Amino acid sequence: MFIDQVTITVQSGDGGDGCSSFRREKYVPLGGPDGGDGGRGGDVVLEADPNLTTLIDLRYQKIYRAEPGKAGRGQQQTGKSGQTLLIRLPPGTLVKDKDSGELLVDLNQAGQQFVIAEGGNGGRGNYRFKSSTQRAPKKLEPGWPGASRTLFLELKLLADVGIIGFPNAGKSTLISKISNARPKIADYPFTTLVPNLGVVRLEEGKSFVAADIPGLIEGAHEGKGLGHQFLKHIERTRLLLHLIDFSDPDGEEIILSRYHKLQTELKRFSPVLSQKPQILVATKADDPQAQKNIEALQASMTELNPAFFPISSLTGEGIQPLLWKIKEGLPNEGPSEEEQIAMLFR
Numbered sequence: 001m002f003i004d005q006v007t008i009t010v011q012s013g014d015g016g017d018g019c020s021s022f023r024r025e026k027y028v029p030l031g032g033p034d035g036g037d038g039g040r041g042g043d044v045v046l047e048a049d050p051n052l053t054t055l056i057d058l059r060y061q062k063i064y065r066a067e068p069g070k071a072g073r074g075q076q077q078t079g080k081s082g083q084t085l086l087i088r089l090p091p092g093t094l095v096k097d098k099d100s101g102e103l104l105v106d107l108n109q110a111g112q113q114f115v116i117a118e119g120g121n122g123g124r125g126n127y128r129f130k131s132s133t134q135r136a137p138k139k140l141e142p143g144w145p146g147a148s149r150t151l152f153l154e155l156k157l158l159a160d161v162g163i164i165g166f167p168n169a170g171k172s173t174l175i176s177k178i179s180n181a182r183p184k185i186a187d188y189p190f191t192t193l194v195p196n197l198g199v200v201r202l203e204e205g206k207s208f209v210a211a212d213i214p215g216l217i218e219g220a221h222e223g224k225g226l227g228h229q230f231l232k233h234i235e236r237t238r239l240l241l242h243l244i245d246f247s248d249p250d251g252e253e254i255i256l257s258r259y260h261k262l263q264t265e266l267k268r269f270s271p272v273l274s275q276k277p278q279i280l281v282a283t284k285a286d287d288p289q290a291q292k293n294i295e296a297l298q299a300s301m302t303e304l305n306p307a308f309f310p311i312s313s314l315t316g317e318g319i320q321p322l323l324w325k326i327k328e329g330l331p332n333e334g335p336s337e338e339e340q341i342a343m344l345f346r
Contacts, residue, residue, distance in 0.1 A: 003056040004155040004233075007098055009063045013041025013082035015120035015143030016069035018128070022136065023075070033136060034076050035126040038143045039069030041119030042082030046095060049088035050110035053197070055155055058087075066117070069143055072125040082119055092158040092236065098150035108158065108236075116151065120144035154232075157195055159211035160330055162234030162276075164266075165243035166258055167214075170283035172196065173313040174243065175212040178323060195233050202323055208330060211237065231269050239329050240278045246310070247287035252296055259304065277329055280305040281322065286312035 016038025023031025044066050064087060070079035089095075093107045095116065105114040123141030130137060163171045179198025195214075201207040213233055234240065242262065248254050259280075267274040280301060284290045294310050301308045307325060311318035 003054050003059050006055045006058045006153050007062070007150065008058055008153065009148065009150045010044040010085075010087070010117050011063065011065040011148045012044050012085075012117035012119040012146035013066040013068040014146045015039070015041045015122040016071045016079035016082075017142045018123035018125035018140040019072035019074060019077075019079075020126040020138050020140040021074035030135075033126040033130050033138075034074055035140060036072035036074070036077040036079065037125050037128065038072045038122030038141075039079035039081040040122050041069045041143070041146045042066030042084045043115050043119045044085045044087065044117040046087050046089055046093075046105065046107060046114045046116050048091040048093065048107040048110055048112045050091060052088060052090035053157075054090060055093070055153055058089075058153065066119060066146065068146070069119070069122050071143075072122065072140075076125070076127050079122060081122075084119075087116075089153065090155055092156050094154045094156060096152045096154065098152045101152075104151070117147040117149060120146045156236055157197060157211050157233040158209070159197060159234070159237050160208040161200075161210040161239050161241060161326055162237035163210060163212045163241045163243060164234065164262065165283075166245070166262065169243040169245045170313055171212045171243050174241075174281075174283070174311070174319075175210055177313045177316070178319065179210055200323060200326075202327055206327060208327060210241075231266075231273070235270060235273055237276065239326065240276050241281055241326070242278050242305075243281045243283050245284055246282040246290040246293045246297075247284040248293070249289050252293060252300075255293060255297060256300065259301075278305060279307040279309060279322070279325060279329065282308070282310040284312060284314075285310040285317055286315045 018038050019035035021033070021035040023034040025031060044064060064085060066085035067082035069082045072079045089107055091107060091110050095104045095107065096102060097104060104116065107114065121144045123143045126137050126140050129139045163175060165171050175196055175198050179200045196212045198210050199207055200210050211233060244255060244258055246255060263274065282294050285294060309318055309322045309325065311322055
């Protein structure tokens with residue numbers, strides 16, 4: 001199950017109480033105070049784990065508590081500190097304060113850690129209060145309480161390329177042909193219910209990560225259909241592939257209309273998203289009707305987007321030139337192949 005939003009409460013450990021104790025040993029008269037300090041409470045630490053791709057592990061447990069510190073003991077023994085609680089999250093998780101909405105941390109790198117709640121300090125034992133005027137203090141300090149906060153976790157997938165389009169445009173078929181992703185493929189709308197990630201390898205040392213999201217429909221930015229739930233997952237991508245089914249027998253006007261409708265949905269959802277570089281892809285080029293539509297619309301599509309590629313995922317036509325165009329269109333900076341593979345944990 002793909003879960004990309006959860007709310008949890010974290011509680012760091014309380015500090016241990018200080019100890020009030022007096023030294024008692026044979027032949028040592030008036031031994032004096034020897035109460036030790038309490039141990040420090042455990043921190044709550046968040047970590048981006050490259051073996052996770054969903055927040056489902058946090059869906060059923062809502063409260064996470066770190067271990068408290070132990071109380072101090074006689075002979076100036078400090079109590080044991082509480083163990084740190086490590087909460088593992090998938091890379092790409094945004095951590096926000098539930099009450100204020102403030103973004104606390106963006107865990108966008110594998111292995112990244114963040115202390116979200118520090119444990120309380122231990123209280124001082126009576127040995128700490130010994131002075132020239134207080135030879136036998138009984139005073140001690142209780143441990144400091146830990147911190148508690150409610151967090152809203154939101155996952156946004158990390159990928160170089162986002163594959164978008166209306167239902168049945170051929171997105172899942174394409175990603176299954178060019179990568180190791182194995183999405184469900186069928187000839188009915190909304191086959192894809194969750195995003196799919198795949199590493200695309202061109203040659204040794206040259207690769208990128210692609211994300212296929214559920215098909216969009218008109219009104220997606222308002223919550224219609226399924227794709228609106230996952231548009232956020234392509235906000236981090238560096239390039240978009242806009243797939244259009246050119247095999248539609250209804251002809252040129254429908255195809256052009258679909259292009260403009262999807263561009264409108266992107267703009268209404270996020271102006272920044274609509275400004276990302278795009279490559280326009282005409283799918284199902286092996287179909288006779290698609291070939292006719294491609295010939296008729298070649299000039300119009302190139303005018304809308306000079307990066308226009310007819311492809312057939314069935315025969316492989318046009319796919320290799322498309323992949324090299326994608327690689328060419330990606331900025332040089334980005335994760336290495338090892339980091340890309342770590343994102344998928346397959």
